[in-house]
Amino acid sequence: MSKKKGYIIPCSGIGKVFGSIGRETAYIVVNELAKDKADLECLPLIVKGKKEVIEALKENKIISIDGCPLKCSYNNIMEKVGRVDAQFMTTDIVKENRDLKPEPYIIPIGENTKELSKKLAEKVAEKINELLENKVEVE
Amino acid sequence: MKKKVGIIACSGEKLLGGTLSRAAARIVVKKLKPHDTIVLCQPLFAAGGLERHGGQQERDFAKEHPTITIEGCEELCSKIAVERYSGPVAATIRVDEIMKAHPELKPKSREDLGKDGLKLAEIIAEEIAKKVDELHKQR
Amino acid sequence: MDKKLCVLPCNGIDKSLGVVARTVALKLIELEPEMNLICPVLLNTNDERYETILKESNIVIIDGCMTRCATKLVDERNQKIFKRIFIPAMSKQFKIKPGTNLELNENGQKLAEKISIEIIKELKASEYDEISIEKKLEEFDFYEITVDKYYFQVPKNSYFFNENDCWVKPNGNTALIGISDYLQNRVSDIMFVELPKVGTEIEQFDDVGSFDSVKTVLDLISPCSGRIISVNKDLKEHPEWMNQDPYRKGWFAELELKNFDEDWELLMDGSGYFKYMKETITKEKEEMDFKN
Numbered sequence: 001m002s003k004k005k006g007y008i009i010p011c012s013g014i015g016k017v018f019g020s021i022g023r024e025t026a027y028i029v030v031n032e033l034a035k036d037k038a039d040l041e042c043l044p045l046i047v048k049g050k051k052e053v054i055e056a057l058k059e060n061k062i063i064s065i066d067g068c069p070l071k072c073s074y075n076n077i078m079e080k081v082g083r084v085d086a087q088f089m090t091t092d093i094v095k096e097n098r099d100l101k102p103e104p105y106i107i108p109i110g111e112n113t114k115e116l117s118k119k120l121a122e123k124v125a126e127k128i129n130e131l132l133e134n135k136v137e138v139e
Numbered sequence: 140m141k142k143k144v145g146i147i148a149c150s151g152e153k154l155l156g157g158t159l160s161r162a163a164a165r166i167v168v169k170k171l172k173p174h175d176t177i178v179l180c181q182p183l184f185a186a187g188g189l190e191r192h193g194g195q196q197e198r199d200f201a202k203e204h205p206t207i208t209i210e211g212c213e214e215l216c217s218k219i220a221v222e223r224y225s226g227p228v229a230a231t232i233r234v235d236e237i238m239k240a241h242p243e244l245k246p247k248s249r250e251d252l253g254k255d256g257l258k259l260a261e262i263i264a265e266e267i268a269k270k271v272d273e274l275h276k277q278r
Numbered sequence: 279m280d281k282k283l284c285v286l287p288c289n290g291i292d293k294s295l296g297v298v299a300r301t302v303a304l305k306l307i308e309l310e311p312e313m314n315l316i317c318p319v320l321l322n323t324n325d326e327r328y329e330t331i332l333k334e335s336n337i338v339i340i341d342g343c344m345t346r347c348a349t350k351l352v353d354e355r356n357q358k359i360f361k362r363i364f365i366p367a368m369s370k371q372f373k374i375k376p377g378t379n380l381e382l383n384e385n386g387q388k389l390a391e392k393i394s395i396e397i398i399k400e401l402k403a404s405e406y407d408e409i410s411i412e413k414k415l416e417e418f419d420f421y422e423i424t425v426d427k428y429y430f431q432v433p434k435n436s437y438f439f440n441e442n443d444c445w446v447k448p449n450g451n452t453a454l455i456g457i458s459d460y461l462q463n464r465v466s467d468i469m470f471v472e473l474p475k476v477g478t479e480i481e482q483f484d485d486v487g488s489f490d491s492v493k494t495v496l497d498l499i500s501p502c503s504g505r506i507i508s509v510n511k512d513l514k515e516h517p518e519w520m521n522q523d524p525y526r527k528g529w530f531a532e533l534e535l536k537n538f539d540e541d542w543e544l545l546m547d548g549s550g551y552f553k554y555m556k557e558t559i560t561k562e563k564e565e566m567d568f569k570n
Contacts, residue, residue, distance in 0.1 A: 010152055075344055091467075196427045196429065
């Protein structure tokens with residue numbers, strides 16, 4: 001039986017830096033902090049309803065990262081999969097770190113944006129560990 | 140009067156194609172065709188929503204203006220979303236096909252395009268800019 | 279006057295959350311037999327059948343997914359809305375996940391029960407508020423202009439504006455102040471606010487607090503003179519309300535007016551500000567074209 005993973009789905013909004021923070025956070029978690037425990041998934045494939053993707057998500061833990069109150073990632077996953085095990089808002093990490101105001105440009109991302117992404121990535125990685133260790137099903 | 144063209148890039152995070160699509164979209168809208176194009180946010184577009192700043196703005200724009208989708212892979216998520224919610228797309232750019240046509244350029248990774256990746260993004264952006272000119276000539 | 283109510287569920291049949299929406303509606307009419315149930319299919323095909331009921335009623339709209347079919351059916355009408363329910367958000371609020379089975383499981387039933395009880399509670403609490411709900415809706419008649427994919431709104435009545443894109447909404451000898459839709463759009467996402475101190479005396483065109491967005495930091499320039507009697511503390515937690523709902527939830531501060539009879543002469547009403555805003559937008563576009 002294969003080990004469970006935490007699938008991270010960032011909203012990937014292109015217009016604003018908050019989408020970039022989510023994306024960068026996901027990369028840090030998947031490549032560094034929770035290497036064997038986390039993976040990314042494409043939100044558009046979930047929206048499209050791709051069977052293999054939906055099935056894989058249902059069998060694992062799901063973490064959404066959104067960049068604005070519209071919560072495209074969270075809401076779409078709820079609609080297509082019916083469950084999100086943990087959700088994060090990149091705007092929250094910005095509010096908690098007022099001295100690290102993110103730069104308004106996104107390619108490439110600025111130093112403050114990178115720093116904020118690292119902070120959020122730590123929280124996400126911690127949550128993934130919790131979810132994977134916790135054998136009790138989330139209601 | 141020339142209508143602005145909506146550019147809607149793949150928002151997939153798993154593949155390099157997503158990152159290239161987004162980078163190319165920003166180059167077109169910020170550098171090559173800043174007065175003729177506007178970015179539409181793909182996750183917002185798919186999510187819809189009638190709240191202010193919701194995807195309905197993106198969808199309404201795509202109903203009245205020509206739209207070019209930039210696809211990161213063969214799934215064509217952006218094209219499908221536009222056709223579902225707004226109408227036929229004016230053009231589709233396949234990033235995977237452009238990558239095949241330039242085997243000498245090897246982007247570093249989905250997280251960091253590197254020199255070659257940015258060159259490839261410029262090439263994709265040029266293709267999009269050409270399509271924008273074609274569309275404006277037709278009208 | 280009796281409050282007349284009706285409920286319109288999305289009736290989504292291919293998703294469990296749509297089934298929850300339907301179940302909530304059925305439970306509501308069980309708990310409040312005088313409530314009218316609106317069939318979305320019939321409303322869509324033959325809306326004359328519901329013309330009278332809808333005219334006389336406030337409506338509870340229940341949507342099970344992002345497509346928001348029930349909302350779409352109603353939004354084209356000038357309908358009085360009592361409550362909008364979005365089932366995915368309620369599932370999160372109550373921490374109950376109904377799963378994906380189309381036949382509602384225990385959790386699904388539980389969720390539907392909790393949502394319907396909450397709606398009934400709000401109904402009872404609002405028995406005396408019907409008139410104020412209607413008043414609020416009347417006020418929000420907007421001038422609107424669309425530029426590219428952005429639209430900018432200016433309330434037609436009750437709001438007055440200065441040239442710094444800040445508004446005042448007088449109500450007797452007090453008034454609310456805030457920023458315009460155009461300004462919130464220009465500054466982009468607002469992340470932090472600095473609210474003024476209650477008790478501060480303000481002259482017209484004084485700085486009264488500030489807000490940080492990802493692009494800039496701006497002061498709010500008071501459209502009128504007076505004394506600050508309250509501030510919108512919720513903006514500390516939800517600064518995004520200034521973007522999402524700049525004329526209502528996004529209000530910044532409340533003043534006891536000092537001199538509005540004179541202050542008013544230096545302000546623009548809704549139609550005046552709309553014209554001013556359009557000219558500003560046109561000038562900006564022309565300058566951009568000229569630069570290139």
